[in-house]
Amino acid sequence: MIFAVLLPLLIACLIPFLSKVKHKIHTGIFVFFIPLIIFLYFIQFIGTNFSPVRQTYQWIPSLSINFDFYLDGLSLLFVLLISGIGALVVLYSIYYLDKTEQLGHFYVYLILFMAGMLGVVLSDNVFVMYTFWELTSISSFLLIGYWHFNERSRYGALKSMLITIFGGLSMFGGFILLSVITDTTSIQAMIEQKSVILNSPYLPLILVFILLGAFTKSAQFPFHIWLPDAMEAPTPVSAYLHSATMVKAGLFLVARFSPILADYEWFFIIVSIAGIVTLCWGSYMAVKQTDLKAILAFSTISQLGMIMAMLGFGTKVAVFAAVFHILNHATFKGSLFMVAGIVDHETGTRDIRKLGGLLTFMPITATLAFFGTFSMAGVPFPFLNGFYSKELFFQSSLGLNENVGSFASFLIDIIPVLAVFGSIFTFVYSMYFFFGVFSGRKKEKQLPKKPHEAPIGMLLSPIILVGLVIIIGLFPNLVNGSFLAHTAEAISGEAFHPHIVYWHGWKKPAFIMSLIVVVLGTLLVLTRKKWNAVYRILPGKLSLNKTYDVIVDKLDVYSNQVTNFYMNGSLRLYVALILGTTAIVTFTFMLLTGGFTIGFDNLADITPIEISVVVVMMVAALATIFAKHNVAAILVLGVVGYGISILFVIYRAPDLALTQLIIETVTVALFLLCFFHLPKMQVRKESGKSKLINAVISVAFGAMMTLIGISAHTSNWFDSIAEYFLKTSHKLGGGDNVVNVILVDMRGLDTMFEITVLGIAALAIFGLIKIKRKKEAE
């Protein structure tokens, strides 16, 4: 199985070379064979005696992250969808994309996406699955922004990226929790430890995290807003990613984890509500759209909501219906996107208000659209697969009579009503799509191009898909036992394959619901003009896109404001912030831990000489602040330095005293030199307020240092290692001046680098003085 993931990745590396010859051979022709081979390989697994296959390849065994592939009925359905529709989309794109486009880019992104998607559905390891999951997000981002010179494309790509990556990360959190609780990274092993997970206190978090991932990817309300904007992508991409495969990754995720989570009541509540709300909202919004692809985008949203709702119901019928509809939706929605692309390609516009009466110009396309839209609407014709799954949907929405809590039982009562409501609008926009484009007044003079039928190569893919619509419609039980039953079994854990029949008789409630949908839908379509005002009012200003825009904008603005507030370029502010924070944190910490201690034993005596030196130094130090003139400040700084050297003398450090004296002298001289060369000094008055703040910070910091010093001296825990130096200085170092022996012998490395520091400083000073100023150099 690993070849299914590796082959696309490998070919993706070769495409840039293959696309060099694109003027002779369209790059898509090379690519076409990859999904075809994968499809043909996996189709052999279909059969009644199918049993799951597992393959493992090591990746990071120490973290038990391995390429652990697991093929059960659920993965098989998705693998076939991905590779099958992938092949058809590549075929379609060969005719759709001109050779002047950057084909290399397109196919690399597309095939990366395919590899990611195959990886997601085949992985049994949660972390590998997450890796591939993000690969699909990234490649989808690249594909949406394929025409990157379009502002709308970039906007759509960014939006989808932000939303799906947000969901992906939260899903990752759920995976981490799951693997920590169960101590395994394999999904199948987690299913075996179901009771551990269901009894864990983290269960609500896991559910929310994983469902966030699924809802954002599958464009569920209110995260659906990225999908309509993703329609800026080339049509083959929309057909592939945003109808058949990527948006179903969320459904796959819910289905994959429902053996674990479905026993939890909130799973039913959240998933069903999200699905039903998405179904209604998406189908209602689709009616309002004027762009063909926007209609299809909202239609996709609502159909995904319907499948999600069925996965939430979790009954045997519902799960089977969900699986069946995943297959059906992929067939008719893929073909409809391709039809929309053909209409766009051959007339130059996708605006439904400019289109009309294309039936005579494009009879084949119109036929294809007829099957697609009527199947989507669930019209009860025996040759349309959409009808069967819709009827199963109604049937499952009625069959929810389990023992559940009061809220859940309320939900069970209203679900059938909402299902019918959403389906009515599904019917309305489907009819609007078909009749709006292909019937009515001919408007060929308003169109940018003269309409004509598409080339056969472009029609081939939708013909195959519509063929599948009809085949499944005519023989709905064709793949039940050998294929879909295994998928349903992988989700619900029980084998179930109903015998689907077209005619149930008049009294079947599901059929009556279908009839209600058709009758009310027809009425709404016929009286469409009267309803336009209503459509315009609702939802009116209630726009989720605006909310998203405001959030993104405001985040930008506020973070800018926060940053500008404290990063204002003033070094003084930064120093004040750093020192103030240090003082506050240290004080708090020492107070909390009782760090301040003062002891009076083990102290040296105080002598009058020392005291007088200290007093002089204190006065001098204070004078550096109060001195009006800078020269005075420099001179009193010198007094402090000489005071220190006197202290060194008193405390019997002759080498220090010597060095300090010399260096203080040189420093003061340098200060004066520098002062002489600085620009004309102005007196800078500080405001009283900033003076006070500065004083508070400096006093706090000084007090902190004093207290730390006293406490440190009091709690003197260990003896000094001075004994060693004093004993061995003569014997090992051959010198009597212990300080000098330490400097050059025992700790000679310090001295070496101190010399280096001086050398570097000297070089830097030389450079600073000698390098000519820019202006002079010019």
Place this chain on the structure above:
Amino acid sequence: MEIVTCILAGLLFATAIYNLLQKQLIRIIIGTGLLSHGAHLFILTMGGLKGGKSPILNEDVSNYTDPLPQALILTSIVISFGITSLLLVLAYRAANDNGTDNMDQLRGNKNE
């Protein structure tokens, strides 16, 4: 006595920081000078100020002061001297190239 030197060092720190927060470049460098004096005094105090002779070996003497802090301070004095002189030259170049030694005017360009 250690308490007195700690207070002195604390005062040196306080005045150093007050100078660091001034607008003029030269005041800031004065602040760094005070800061290093304070630090040296701390190191000396932490080694203990109690009696004993200078750490120069002599057969008559048995009690010496701790030589290690002295070696550390000596290294530190030299390094801080290097830094101070570099800072001074830097201030000289910065003030002359920009025509001001006011820290409020010496800011980076926007978005730099």
